Amino acid sequence: xxxxxxxxxxxxxxxxxxxxxxxxxxxxxxxxxxxxxxxxxxxxxxxxxxxxxxxxxxxxxxxxxxxxxxxxxxxxxxxxxxxxxxxxxxxxxxxxxxxxxxxxxxxxxxxxxxxxxxxxxxxxxxxxxxxxxxxxxxxxxxxxxxxxxxxxxxxxxxxxxxxxxxxxxxxxxxxxxxxxxxxxxxxxxxxxxxxxxxxxxxxxxxxxxxxxxxxxxx
Amino acid sequence: xxxxxxxxxxxxxxxxxxxxxxxxxxxxxxxxxxxxxxxxxxxxxxxxxxxxxxxxxxxxxxxxxxxxxxxxxxxxxxxxxxxxxxxxxxxxxxxxxxxxxxxxxxxxxxxxxxxxxxxxxxxxxxxxxxxxxxxxxxxxxxxxxxxxxxxxxxxxxxxxxxxxxxxxxxxxxxxxxxxxxxxxxxxxxxxxxxxxxxxxxxxxxxxxxxxxxxxxxx
Numbered sequence: 001x002x003x004x005x006x007x008x009x010x011x012x013x014x015x016x017x018x019x020x021x022x023x024x025x026x027x028x029x030x031x032x033x034x035x036x037x038x039x040x041x042x043x044x045x046x047x048x049x050x051x052x053x054x055x056x057x058x059x060x061x062x063x064x065x066x067x068x069x070x071x072x073x074x075x076x077x078x079x080x081x082x083x084x085x086x087x088x089x090x091x092x093x094x095x096x097x098x099x100x101x102x103x104x105x106x107x108x109x110x111x112x113x114x115x116x117x118x119x120x121x122x123x124x125x126x127x128x129x130x131x132x133x134x135x136x137x138x139x140x141x142x143x144x145x146x147x148x149x150x151x152x153x154x155x156x157x158x159x160x161x162x163x164x165x166x167x168x169x170x171x172x173x174x175x176x177x178x179x180x181x182x183x184x185x186x187x188x189x190x191x192x193x194x195x196x197x198x199x200x201x202x203x204x205x206x207x208x209x210x211x212x213x214x215x216x217x218x
Numbered sequence: 219x220x221x222x223x224x225x226x227x228x229x230x231x232x233x234x235x236x237x238x239x240x241x242x243x244x245x246x247x248x249x250x251x252x253x254x255x256x257x258x259x260x261x262x263x264x265x266x267x268x269x270x271x272x273x274x275x276x277x278x279x280x281x282x283x284x285x286x287x288x289x290x291x292x293x294x295x296x297x298x299x300x301x302x303x304x305x306x307x308x309x310x311x312x313x314x315x316x317x318x319x320x321x322x323x324x325x326x327x328x329x330x331x332x333x334x335x336x337x338x339x340x341x342x343x344x345x346x347x348x349x350x351x352x353x354x355x356x357x358x359x360x361x362x363x364x365x366x367x368x369x370x371x372x373x374x375x376x377x378x379x380x381x382x383x384x385x386x387x388x389x390x391x392x393x394x395x396x397x398x399x400x401x402x403x404x405x406x407x408x409x410x411x412x413x414x415x416x417x418x419x420x421x422x423x424x425x426x427x428x429x430x431x432x433x434x435x436x
Contacts, residue, residue, distance in 0.1 A: 100331050106330055206400060215435045
């Protein structure tokens with residue numbers, strides 16, 4: 001599959017590398033076509049990787065992974081322009097607010113009665129936003145069996161049922177088992193999954209270990 | 219132990235009944251000494267239960283369980299007055315905002331960069347606030363072995379180390395195992411545990427089952 005990864009940080013690098021490992025073609029998008037991290041990503045992979053602007057990447061991909069920082073996701077995706085229309089955006093970012101001390105809080109305009117996932121969907125009504133994977137460290141996103149035999153929970157939500165099915169197929173390629181992917185419903189449920197961050201950051205702080213995830217026990 | 223339970227809803231009734239079952243003496247406090255639910259609670263238990271005003275209960279208890287609705291917790295505890303000074307408040311409430319549709323959001327003034335737990339501590343600087351149990355259905359609070367062999371996570375936080383130890387002892391009486399009680403640190407970590415509610419409510423909505431809890435898998 002042709003996939004765009006927008007955002008060149010650790011999350012984008014991890015997602016992009018795993019997708020290439022799985023045989024997909026990945027275009028990494030950034031503000032500038034000569035972004036050093038994106039070019040390093042291309043250099044690291046012998047085949048399957050390319051780099052370009054946000055618009056270049058969005059044009060290339062049938063699915064777009066949003067791996068930008070939550071505070072700048074909307075702006076970054078806007079730079080991708082019309083290429084986004086009709087495509088699936090897998091939104092794995094969080095609206096973290098680093099301006100009010102540590103651990104980060106959530107951006108007031110994008111939390112509680114709103115969410116980044118919803119805001120992206122509102123901004124791009126012709127895209128199909130699927131929120132998932134945002135509740136854990138990126139190493140686990142693409143390799144859940146690293147802990148607990150892979151038996152822990154990944155949430156998914158979005159308005160388009162078919163888009164969610166397609167994203168679930170990719171999640172299974174990453175190693176997620178059907179029974180551990182919990183569909184919460186429409187994209188407004190991103191209010192719930194993004195609200196995991198305040199507890200996630202504190203568990204991380206208390207345990208000094210980011211390789212953990214939440215499991216629903218019932 | 220002499221324990222005050224303030225709040226006569228399902229949570230207060232569940233906590234109070236379990237404490238009596240464990241051999242503690244419980245005073246249930248409410249706005250009026252003739253509160254019907256509190257009197258029914260006393261009638262249900264042959265020994266160990268009493269009822270009174272918030273102040274009566276707080277005077278009686280060495281430990282005070284706050285089981286009021288989060289939106290009115292501060293006011294209810296203020297009615298208890300000076301009796302609160304020096305005592306442990308086990309805060310198991312959540313600052314839910316039911317005014318903006320379902321599922322409930324969090325009260326803006328008591329979430330994100332603040333929390334109900336912190337606000338109670340600020341309001342009663344001479345009390346020792348310990349936040350715990352607020353991330354699950356009340357049936358599980360007092361009987362964790364109901365699911366998954368009791369092997370799931372209960373968070374605790376508060377500024378006073380000794381008060382947390384005393385509350386942990388009570389949690390163990392409820393059936394919580396040491397390794398499943400995760401101390402996050404000071405009371406500001408209530409920002410994290412109260413932020414569990416937006417995801418809790420949505421998991422409940424999706425699964426139609428409230429008898430679940432989160433487990434940290436690592």
